[in-house]
Amino acid sequence: MGTLNPEEWTRQALQECADAIWSCDTLEKAASFVRARRTPICLPNYVAGELKLPSSTSTAFIDSHEPKTGALLYRVPCAQPEDIDEAIRHAKLAFQTWSKTSRAERSRHLRRVSELLQEHRELFAVWESIDQGKTLERARIEVDRAISNFSYFSTYILHEQTAARVVDGVALTYEHRSPAGVFALISPWNMPLYLLTWKIAPCMAFGCTAVAKPSEITSMTAYLLGVLFQKAGIPAGVVNIVLGDGQTTGAALVASPSIDGVSFTGGTQTGIAIRRSTAHQIRKHLSLELGGKNPTMVFADSMGPVTRDRTIRIAGSAAFENQGEICLCGSRIYVERSIYSDFVRQFTEYVREKYVLGKTVGAVASWQHYNKIRGYLQLAAEENATFNLGSVPAPLDKDDNRGYWIAPVVLTDVAPSSRLQRDEIFGPVVTISPFDTEEEAVRLANDSEYGLAAVLLTTDGARMRRVGEQVEAGLVWVNCWLVRELGTPFGGMKNSGTGREGGEYSRDVFTVVRTLHLPAS
Ligand SMILES: NC(=O)c1ccc[n+]([C@@H]2O[C@H](COP(=O)([O-])OP(=O)(O)OC[C@H]3O[C@@H](n4cnc5c(N)ncnc54)[C@H](O)[C@@H]3O)[C@@H](O)[C@H]2O)c1
Ligand SMILES: O=C/C=C/C=C(\O)C(=O)O
DSSP: OEEOOGGGOOHHHHHHHHHHHHTOOSHHHHHHHHHHOSSOEEOOEEETTEEEOOSOTTOEEEEEEOTTTOOEEEEEEOOOHHHHHHHHHHHHHHHHHHTTSOHHHHHHHHHHHHHHHHHTHHHHHHHHHHHHOOOHHHHHHHHHHHHHHHHHHHHHHHHOOOOEEEETTTEEEEEEEEEOOEEEEEOOSSSHHHHHHHHHHHHHHTTOEEEEEOOTTSOHHHHHHHHHHHHHTOOTTSEEEOOOOIIIIIHHHHHOTTOOEEEEESOHHHHHHHHHHTTTOTTSEEEEEOOOOEEEEEOGGGGSTTTHHHHHHHHHHHHHGGGGOSTTOEEEEEEEGGGHHHHHHHHHHHHHHHOOBTTTBOOOSOHHHHHHHHHHHHHHHHTTOEEEEOOOOOOOOTTOOSOOOOOOEEEESOOTTSHHHHSOOOSSEEEEEEESSHHHHHHHHHOSSEESEEEEEOSOHHHHHHHHTTSOOSEEEESOSSOOOTTSOBOOEETTEESOBSHHHHHHHHEEEEEEEEEOO
């Protein structure tokens, strides 16, 4: 952390910087823009429709580095309590109008955002890839999903209907929903734009207003989204975006008594802190999407000649997509013993060929995260796990400009009690263990504090349901992974979270309901 001199960053300088970033729609242009700058980019907040730095002259900032090179990419000034109050004040003011704006009008605004994102798809993908470390190809997939988040909720609200019921001929009852108020929307660094827009789009659609806070590690596309909202003519104050860390900015935001609800995606410990700090505010809506340590269960029948390639491909992508930095990644693979050694061999070969560092595998998100993953791999070596693929990465100085690269690691011979099997590593590391019976597979899969997702690989239809219905996971994918339909409930069991989002489940997060009873006669 350092401190920021706001005099360097006049309104004009902020606008010029925004224009320059906006013109970089290839990796090459973005890289040469960043390298040519004498002073690092400084990302402002987006409040009441304006790009704005925190007000205090002593504002601390955080340096955000480019994962693929380790170089300084930009500075994030941490929004202070007075900046947060100002953002909340504008969100409250905007709520008075936005909550009464017709659904058709709100829908048009969301559609405009999705169209503009489509138009600037490459720009967002380029900066997401630079900022997060993910491959450009992966970033494009995630921008497409961000576009769908807006287009899905823009039409959802047009088709929503409320049913009325007559109860025993005595009363006519119906549910009346109204927007719940001003929300804090807080997101992590692994899929920055995709996850933030998964919150912003329904929040706007259901008539709420927001103060959003992306991760301090990956704030670039959230900042660009603010610029896009300006261009889209979204009314000032409907969405405000404040930047900063969790301790200063995030904690003050969620605890504010003027915030009516929190939709949070991030780690379980942070979820606990948010619950604790809001425990006395019963009325505050809380939706918590937290960590995972997800099992992939491979039954012998799925490794027959027809389905074998599919099985390996799904287990591989579930483990290594986005460097394993997806909360839904299957990082514990359990394999029926009769095919165990075949699976380990074929899976390892597949991963070696398909997941190539710098091509299909990006850099991990930060120096701190590199060290966290490295620590787990040192533990694997100490515990005499077998490295079928990969190794303990070299130590890396903070100032080193090699970037945060960790090649995929496939481990076997890891005890179920090992922290390698229990903790969320959130990197390109998978463990493979054998099981003998279906019951044992279910027991091992459920032997975790988490319950977010599970993958089941089998050709036996009865087993799909039998095992699928016993696995303690909010999302179970059978012979597929990360298939998403945005109306289905998304969320986890156990320490993976509370509440569900998606379609009508998001409506429940962002609205309050009253049931009206009218006499039938
Ligand atoms: N369930 C899901 O849908 C889902 C999706 C993606 C990531 N995740 C989880 O997110 C974690 C990785 O992300 P991370 O390291 O950025 O998580 P994190 O919990 O450290 O941070 C997430 C966000 O919360 C903010 N924050 C931190 N402390 C806070 C506090 N006390 N009050 C308010 N905000 C605070 C951070 O600044 C960041 O914006 C993993 O555990 C992963 O599984 C879950
Ligand atoms: O890393 C976590 C991924 C979460 C995905 C979603 O929230 C989603 O697909 O809507």
